[in-house]
Amino acid sequence: MLNRDKTVAIIGQGYVGLPLAMAAVDSGWRVIGIENSRSKFELIASGISPVEDVASTKVQIDLASGAYRVSNNVADVAEASIVVICVPTPLDADRAPDLAILEQAVRDISPHLSDGTLVINESTSYPGTVRDFISPLIESLKSSPSVSIDLAVAPERVNPGDKVWAQKNTPRLVGGLNEMSTKRAVDFYSSICDEVVQVSAPEIAETAKLLENTFRLVNIALVNQLAQLCADQNINVHEVIDAASTKPYGFMKFTPSVGVGGHCIPVDPMYLSWWAANNGGRASIIEHSDEINLGMPIYVSRRVRELLPTGVGRVMILGVAYKPGVKDVRETPVTSLRDDLLAHGCKVGWLDPLVADWEGSAPVDPSWECDVIVIATAQPGLPVEALSKRGIPILDCTGTFKELANVVRL
Ligand SMILES: NC(=O)c1ccc[n+]([C@@H]2O[C@H](COP(=O)([O-])OP(=O)(O)OC[C@H]3O[C@@H](n4cnc5c(N)ncnc54)[C@H](O)[C@@H]3O)[C@@H](O)[C@H]2O)c1
Numbered sequence: 001m002l003n004r005d006k007t008v009a010i011i012g013q014g015y016v017g018l019p020l021a022m023a024a025v026d027s028g029w030r031v032i033g034i035e036n037s038r039s040k041f042e043l044i045a046s047g048i049s050p051v052e053d054v055a056s057t058k059v060q061i062d063l064a065s066g067a068y069r070v071s072n073n074v075a076d077v078a079e080a081s082i083v084v085i086c087v088p089t090p091l092d093a094d095r096a097p098d099l100a101i102l103e104q105a106v107r108d109i110s111p112h113l114s115d116g117t118l119v120i121n122e123s124t125s126y127p128g129t130v131r132d133f134i135s136p137l138i139e140s141l142k143s144s145p146s147v148s149i150d151l152a153v154a155p156e157r158v159n160p161g162d163k164v165w166a167q168k169n170t171p172r173l174v175g176g177l178n179e180m181s182t183k184r185a186v187d188f189y190s191s192i193c194d195e196v197v198q199v200s201a202p203e204i205a206e207t208a209k210l211l212e213n214t215f216r217l218v219n220i221a222l223v224n225q226l227a228q229l230c231a232d233q234n235i236n237v238h239e240v241i242d243a244a245s246t247k248p249y250g251f252m253k254f255t256p257s258v259g260v261g262g263h264c265i266p267v268d269p270m271y272l273s274w275w276a277a278n279n280g281g282r283a284s285i286i287e288h289s290d291e292i293n294l295g296m297p298i299y300v301s302r303r304v305r306e307l308l309p310t311g312v313g314r315v316m317i318l319g320v321a322y323k324p325g326v327k328d329v330r331e332t333p334v335t336s337l338r339d340d341l342l343a344h345g346c347k348v349g350w351l352d353p354l355v356a357d358w359e360g361s362a363p364v365d366p367s368w369e370c371d372v373i374v375i376a377t378a379q380p381g382l383p384v385e386a387l388s389k390r391g392i393p394i395l396d397c398t399g400t401f402k403e404l405a406n407v408v409r410l
Contacts, residue, residue: 261322
């Protein structure tokens with residue numbers, strides 16, 4: 001007989017859900033990973049991990065031991081005492097929160113939840129999502145009024161590609177709708193993580209998660225704006241940042257870049273500004289930071305074209321993923337850079353050792369003839385050293401390659 005008390009179902013087996021599933025297995029849980037994308041389900045079922053931070057061998061071992069099962073049948077949540085939701089929470093066309101996927105996941109699971117199940121939301125969203133959005137939906141869709149459901153939030157803090165901070169050693173914020181929900185969620189994460197931080201309400205954890213990512217967005221915007229101001233006045237912004245970084249307190253180093261990307265930094269702060277506006281306030285610092293970061297690829301495009309004698313030519317972009325070490329191209333600012341270069345008549349080729357297909361286009365060969373190279377993401381394995389010997393200008397937006405010939409930093 002299966003032990004429901006030691007079974008957890010995780011909805012969504014992506015960048016957040018799969019590492020959590022593997023960590024839960026390591027902590028003695030039986031895990032059912034529910035995945036509704038047919039291709040991802042089949043990939044995982046065949047023992048292949050779709051995310052960089054989880055080795056396929058790990059998936060294979062956990063599948064073989066029976067401690068982990070991937071399923072595309074949401075009714076399997078009935079076997080679990082805990083259900084954790086790890087599905088995307090993107091923006092809509094107006095850059096406002098789009099909770100359609102989260103809503104669908106809650107609609108899918110609700111009729112199948114067993115009495116006494118603890119549902120935890122890990123997906124990032126605005127304050128009040130668990131209390132005002134998820135809870136009423138579950139209550140209206142659960143199989144019977146006598147079914148009692150506990151609810152908590154534990155925002156994911158995963159940093160894909162990070163070799164130091166992972167599920168186990170990253171402190172976890174937990175807030176439940178009531179004492180029992182909080183206690184059960186704290187117990188669950190205490191079995192997986194070294195440190196669990198209990199907060200007084202789900203809204204504290206939800207808002208803290210948005211503060212963390214907004215902190216990054218705003219500081220990235222600050223340094224991106226400073227980079228443009230310094231370049232105009234011939235001041236080396238990297239030397240400025242290194243100098244400021246010698247202050248032992250009250251300063252944290254951020255470096256200029258082609259912009260922000262991924263599913264978190266460009267997205268989550270918009271949940272906070274939408275929530276502020278919805279409540280009659282205004283998070284103007286977020287709006288302005290977003291504007292600066294969205295403008296960076298356009299600024300970089302201008303800097304690239306200034307390196308071409310006629311302002312147009314063949315440009316090779318190195319690194320298209322939104323950050324080094326991952327193949328994820330979601331929200332990558334490199335898309336805007338490419339589009340702006342194309343709009344100004346340039347021909348663009350790209351190369352990224354981790355990305356085989358980017359929005360339907362294939363990478364070029366490193367020998368591709370071009371007039372200028374722009375390093376957008378410092379992806380491991382890029383042939384930068386060999387390419388620098390060609391003698392053509394290279395604009396490095398990552399600040400990584402200062403020792404090489406012909407390299408100009410942003
Ligand atoms: N990726 C990150 O670095 C990161 C970090 C912290 C927090 N988050 C947050 O975590 C959440 C999940 O992000 P992610 O990066 O893991 O997304 P992801 O796209 O990598 O994975 C989500 C998975 O959920 C699946 N899915 C969607 N609806 C489903 C449903 N109804 N039933 C079963 N499976 C379903 C999708 O097919 C996908 O495989 C988001 O809210 C995100 O903001 C992400």
